[in-house]
Structures are given as structure tokens and as C-alpha cells.
Amino acid sequence: MTGSRAPACDVLVRLVTCGSVDDGKSTLIGRLLYDAGAVPEDQLLALGDDPDLSRLVDGLSAEREQGITIDVAYRYFDLGDRRFILADAPGHEQYTRNMVTAASGADVAVVLIDARNGILTQTRRHSRLLALMGVRRLVLAVNKMDLVDWSPDRFDEIRADFRGFAAELGLDDVTAIPISARHGVNIATRSDQAAWYQGPTLMDWLRAIRLDAAATGPLRMMVQGTIRPHADFRGAAAWIADGEVRPGQAVHILPSGVAATVDRIVTRDGDLETAGRHQAVTLTLIPDVDVSRGDLIVAADRQPGVADQFEAHLVWMSYRPLLPGRSYWLKLGTTTLPAQVSDIRHRINVDTGEHQAARTLELNDIGYCVVAVTTPIAFEPYMTSRSLGGFILIDRMTEETVGAGMITRALHRSANVRPQALHVSRDQRAALKRQKPMVLWFTGLSGAGKSTIANRVEQALLDQGLHTVLLDGDNLRHGLNRDLGFTDADRVENIRRVTEVARLMTEAGLIVLVSFISPFRAERQMARERMAPGEFIEIFVDVPLAVAEQRDTKGLYAKARAGQLPHFTGIDSPYEAPESPDLHIDTTTCSPEAASSRILALVQSRQDG
Incomplete structure (x- = not known):
């Protein structure tokens, strides 16, 4: 079965799949690709008459040798007017940081559970990470139902257990589907074996996803640079993270706070009357104020916070431990500047949610930390805006990405403590x-x-x-x-x-x-x-x-x-x-x-x- 791609895909959906080792995740993804017609014919022929669909996914030789997924792999398929980017997150505990990478950009998630085993430690770990990364819409795919004789009681038990746990994490949009990835039941087609289940198949659920692609909040534009092709033109090249912009709109440039008015929205194809979320445009401003890379152009009447100290969840991604007080590069949007983790409030046990004392963070640890930057930056809480609330830390010596952070709030002392002017220099x-x-x-x-x-x-x-x-x-x-x-x-x-x-x-x-x-x-x-x-x-x-x-x-x-x-x-x-x-x-x-x-x-x- 090769199928064909839909002629047009108007909605892009970022999907992450996660589950414990041996829950059948690779088989599920292979089945999704197979049923969506996203597998090249020559690859299907190579699998034979009774294909092992999991082999469509585990492309790394180390994965095939060990029988596990060890890296984030991205797959692409279309369903009607929706194009999916599927991030296959590794299930093994030691690759928790890869799971975070996969979830950081996801709109929805599929959490896979083996019906025989129920909710495992890794299921709880991944669910906590999804909640932390702001993924709120989940499918609970209860797999291998054929191995428990398609028992509705077993399905109901697992669904109730997971929903109770998910509610504690603030995950209240959970759809549970009983499936058999190996046989394709309730992936794209139904079976008399599960006649008691009247809900959607997995593909039905994916086709019905409604994501708000329009403007969802006030204007937030990340400045990427200044364009000045000649003496009579100067524009700010910027990417719209949220909201809409139009000529005549009052804006502020952050972190400086300088006020201006949008004059023109310039593109290669001509000026626009309005531009929206995820568009890259060039603005001219009145007056012609100084704007440079790393600045934020925002709606004048609804501004984000500006601070030089804030609290954040931090996922440590390096084999070298976090050293509080060390200077790292912090990159948030188009802004890069020196930063320090000045305090670790606690380390989070992702298996239990327990808060534990810690003086450092090791590989795959998640901590709640105080981060200080050398100059104030504009930001919003991560749960409000991933673009303005998510950052990475970079080792200044090796240029290795060592941490991924999610801002929760500014510290009050950041707003209340200001340098005192001195009369003697x-x-x-x-x-x-x-x-x-x-x-x-x-x-x-x-x-x-x-x-x-x-x-x-x-x-x-x-x-x-x-x-x-x-x-x-x-x-x-x-x-x-x-x-x-x-x-x-x-x-x-x-x-x-x-x-x-x-x-x-x-x-x-x-x-x-x-x-x-x-x-x-x-x-x-x-x-x-x-x-x-x-x-x-x-x-x-x-x-x-x-x-x-x-x-x-x-x-x-x-x-x-x-x-x-x-x-x-x-x-x-x-x-x-x-x-x-x-x-x-x-x-x-x-x-x-x-x-x-x-x-x-x-x-x-x-x-x-």
C-alpha cells in the first residue's frame, strides 16, 4: 500500500509519540506511516509479504542491534488537509533529554501503554515531561489489546488510572483508544473484536484535530536584524511569534521600552496591510528608532515582562554537570547573552514528582532554578508563549547545548532592585x-x-x-x-x-x-x-x-x-x-x-x- 499525498495541506500538526520500552511504539508509528500511504513502494517490497512495520522506524544501526530507539527521529505524513511532523521519542530512561527535545515543539502527543503491563514508571515520566513542556492534548493508546483478549474491563481500568494521574499534572484533554498496532486495529480500521469500543480510531482523532493557526495573543515580533539597502530605507527584519501587525499600530521596542508607530510592512512581493503569526516581514517605524537583533517589538498596550532574574524549569542535557555561578550563553529567540544559574531551588524526581535538594544537576536531571542574565530581557512564561518563554543554555567554551529551560516567572527583586547613581565616579x-x-x-x-x-x-x-x-x-x-x-x-x-x-x-x-x-x-x-x-x-x-x-x-x-x-x-x-x-x-x-x-x-x- 503506497497511496498518494493529499493535494493540499493547510494545517501543520506537530505530533510526538512516547512510551516505555517494548510497548510497541515503533510498530505503531510504522502502522501509521503504512496506513497513511507514506511508505515508498521499494521500502515496502524490501519488508516482504508479512512486513514487520517496526523496521520502518528504527533506522539507526545501534537501534537495530539493541532493539530500542535511542534518538529522536522525525517522520512525515499527510491526512487530508493536515500535514504531520511526527517526533519519535526514545523510550529508555537514559534518553530522557531526547524526549524533552521531541516534546518541546509538539502540539499533541500519543502516549503508548502495553495493555498487559498498564502504567509504568516510564509512562509517568513521559507524562510529567509532556506537562512540563506544555503539551496538553493527548491520546492514550492502549496497545496489544489482542494479548488481553480485547477485555473492555482491562481497558477501562487503565484509562481510569491514567486519567486520575493525568489530572494531577493538569492534563485534562485525554482521549483513550484501545488498539493493536501489529494488526492495525483502531489505527485506521475497526474490528469486530473491539465492537464494544465506539470512539474514534487513531486516524479519525488525528484528522479531527483543530489547531488555532490564527493570532492568539498580542503582537510579539522577534527582531532578526536591520535591513538598510540604501540611505533612504531602514527596516527591522522580524519574525512574528504571536499576534498581528498593521500600519499605524503603536508598538514598543523591548527591552529599551522605546515607543514607535508601524509605518510600513514590507515584503519582497510588496507592502502588506496586515501580517500575522509565523510570518517574516520587514517593518519601517516612525520615528526611525534604533532596532537591532535580539530586540522585541510588542503591542504598546499589552507588553510582556522585562527582567534580569527569573525562575525556570531546567532540563540538563550535558554529561558535564551544571555548575551554579558559571557563566553560560543563554539563547531566547534571537537574543543571546551571558547568564548564570544562581540557585537550584530543587531537583524534580520525574518518576514521583518529589522535590529534592540539589547543589548541581546531572545529565537528564530536571531542576527548578533561578537564572540571572547580565542585562534585562523581554520574556513571557513558557505556558503563555513557548517562543518567549523557552531558552537554551550553551557552554561558552565548547559551544555545546547543555540545558533547555522553561521560564515560569520573574523574581520581584529583578524589578525592585535598581543600580544607585553615585556622585563620585x-x-x-x-x-x-x-x-x-x-x-x-x-x-x-x-x-x-x-x-x-x-x-x-x-x-x-x-x-x-x-x-x-x-x-x-x-x-x-x-x-x-x-x-x-x-x-x-x-x-x-x-x-x-x-x-x-x-x-x-x-x-x-x-x-x-x-x-x-x-x-x-x-x-x-x-x-x-x-x-x-x-x-x-x-x-x-x-x-x-x-x-x-x-x-x-x-x-x-x-x-x-x-x-x-x-x-x-x-x-x-x-x-x-x-x-x-x-x-x-x-x-x-x-x-x-x-x-x-x-x-x-x-x-x-x-x-x-
Whole structure:
């Protein structure tokens, strides 16, 4: 059976299928494609006279070897005036992040259950994820009914159990259908075996889906860039995430809040009188205000929130754990900016819904977190708008997508706490001291000689009449950072705190010397970015690990080797050496006196520059 595609498809429906391992999901999807006429004839011929339809889906060799689906696969088929993009989510627990990827763009979902087993842990996990991702319309496909003799009592039992559980999650649009994916019963055709069931087949249900493709809310346009082909034209190229736009409409540009009026809606085919959801157009504005990528154009009378701190559900998608305080790239729509997870309120047990204390998130964990961005951004709660409420986190060093987030609300302190204008500026404070503020950041293994060299440099600067302060890692752990241990998460927070202290001291006009192991590149880069341009000098005090161990004046390496000092840098915790420091000093060949001279020369050149 090959069939043919419908001549026109006016509605696009995004469908996700999910279920536990061995519930028959691959067979169900194969049957859907088969009955929809979406299988090429040569592929059908290759399956033989009694085709195993599950083989139409599991295309990866690893899947065939293991007999499970391990990645999100996308399939396409048409039913009448509807075109479906079907996301096949993996059923195995270790691929929960793939399930989140599949559900993030779905309009509807099919949750598959084996009639013999009923609701399993993975069924509950996937249902919780669907609720979290905003998928509200579900089909409960009770599969393998032929293996329970098409028992209506068994079907009713499973349906009642699931609806009770779904109601707790806020999932109240659930249609239960008894099916046999292997034999195609209640997929596209009915059978006398299930004559007691009078509801729709799965394909009937899919054909009857009504999605609101029109404008559903106030105008929200994501600016992708500025178009200026000549001096007489300047337009904002933007994608309409929601609502409608028309000439003469009053709008605001966020996050700046600048007001304007839409002059023209420009397209390649001419000007439009109106444009709606999911269209890409170019707007000209009166007055010709500054608009750039990442801005949001919104209806003036109904504006979203603007904040620099908010709470969000966060799904962690990396093998490297989340480290609160670390700087990541946050991408929301067309906006990309630095962000930190400043607090993990709790981790969610997706099997039970229990809230658990957590200091970090591991692969596939879901947490409820506080996220802080460097500048305010416009947003809406994820349940109001996926486009303006969903974001991803990107590792700044590896460019790996490490997390997917769903904003719930802004924090009140984001709106109530504003910078206080000060009458005395940092330039005035520096001028009073007759010097330029800067940060000399000494990094390297324990025993490399950081503190020895930093002390010499500070003494020499003091002798020159310059105003300095030395922040030493060991000293700060006796006071400001005494509550921190040596886990990766604590090390990140350790550096975040000292960075803020150093920044405040540069505001006072001081030359700040920071002597910390600071093992991670990401945190050293964060420290650089927190300072004014040109004020941060990274000094890599380098020594081979073996030499550092030989020196070991504090006996720390010996304790670490004996297992008495866990998370010790260089032994069981990594040190990420700078790739391009401002100054590289090898203390196996360079004496403290010579190192100090090189640093002082660099400082003098910056002071004179």
C-alpha cells in the first residue's frame, strides 16, 4: 500500500509519540506511516509479504542491534488537509533529554501503554515531561489489546488510572483508544473484536484535530536584524511569534521600552496591510528608532515582562554537570547573552514528582532554578508563549547545548532592585590615586609560586607609590569563602565571589592582585568580562605537576595522593591551563625576581598606555 499525498495541506500538526520500552511504539508509528500511504513502494517490497512495520522506524544501526530507539527521529505524513511532523521519542530512561527535545515543539502527543503491563514508571515520566513542556492534548493508546483478549474491563481500568494521574499534572484533554498496532486495529480500521469500543480510531482523532493557526495573543515580533539597502530605507527584519501587525499600530521596542508607530510592512512581493503569526516581514517605524537583533517589538498596550532574574524549569542535557555561578550563553529567540544559574531551588524526581535538594544537576536531571542574565530581557512564561518563554543554555567554551529551560516567572527583586547613581565616579577615585585601576590575576597549580610572586609584585608597586590590594585564595577561605568546599560547584562560586570583590576594588581605583588556583577557563573568562576593557591581566604561573608535588611545602599533594584531600586540583580535579594568557611564567626556569620584573614591566606599560 503506497497511496498518494493529499493535494493540499493547510494545517501543520506537530505530533510526538512516547512510551516505555517494548510497548510497541515503533510498530505503531510504522502502522501509521503504512496506513497513511507514506511508505515508498521499494521500502515496502524490501519488508516482504508479512512486513514487520517496526523496521520502518528504527533506522539507526545501534537501534537495530539493541532493539530500542535511542534518538529522536522525525517522520512525515499527510491526512487530508493536515500535514504531520511526527517526533519519535526514545523510550529508555537514559534518553530522557531526547524526549524533552521531541516534546518541546509538539502540539499533541500519543502516549503508548502495553495493555498487559498498564502504567509504568516510564509512562509517568513521559507524562510529567509532556506537562512540563506544555503539551496538553493527548491520546492514550492502549496497545496489544489482542494479548488481553480485547477485555473492555482491562481497558477501562487503565484509562481510569491514567486519567486520575493525568489530572494531577493538569492534563485534562485525554482521549483513550484501545488498539493493536501489529494488526492495525483502531489505527485506521475497526474490528469486530473491539465492537464494544465506539470512539474514534487513531486516524479519525488525528484528522479531527483543530489547531488555532490564527493570532492568539498580542503582537510579539522577534527582531532578526536591520535591513538598510540604501540611505533612504531602514527596516527591522522580524519574525512574528504571536499576534498581528498593521500600519499605524503603536508598538514598543523591548527591552529599551522605546515607543514607535508601524509605518510600513514590507515584503519582497510588496507592502502588506496586515501580517500575522509565523510570518517574516520587514517593518519601517516612525520615528526611525534604533532596532537591532535580539530586540522585541510588542503591542504598546499589552507588553510582556522585562527582567534580569527569573525562575525556570531546567532540563540538563550535558554529561558535564551544571555548575551554579558559571557563566553560560543563554539563547531566547534571537537574543543571546551571558547568564548564570544562581540557585537550584530543587531537583524534580520525574518518576514521583518529589522535590529534592540539589547543589548541581546531572545529565537528564530536571531542576527548578533561578537564572540571572547580565542585562534585562523581554520574556513571557513558557505556558503563555513557548517562543518567549523557552531558552537554551550553551557552554561558552565548547559551544555545546547543555540545558533547555522553561521560564515560569520573574523574581520581584529583578524589578525592585535598581543600580544607585553615585556622585563620585571610578575615574575620579583613580585620578585621586594617580593610577589606572587593573586586576592582575595569578593562576596556576598549588605550589607553582603564585603567592610568592604576587607578594613581590605588590611590594614593588607599593614602593612606587601605587595603591594596591592582594586577594589570596587561602586567606579568603578563612573569611568570605569559609563556607565553600572544593567541589567543582564550590570552586565556581569561590571565583564568582572574588571576581565581584575585585571588581568593586577597581571601582575604588585600586590595582588588585588576585592569587587563586582558579582551575577553570570559563570562570577566568567570566572574571575578565566583569572588568572594564583592558583592565584584566591573566598571569599563568606555570609549573609541571611533578615539580609542584616536589615543592609541596604545605603537604597538600601528599594528603591528596593518600585520599585524605578529595577534589584537589591536579590530582582528582582538573586544571584547565590558559590558552592565551597575557603573561606566561614558567617558574622552573624563571626566578621570582625575574618573574616580578616581567610583571612590573607589563603593569607599567598599561599604566602609561
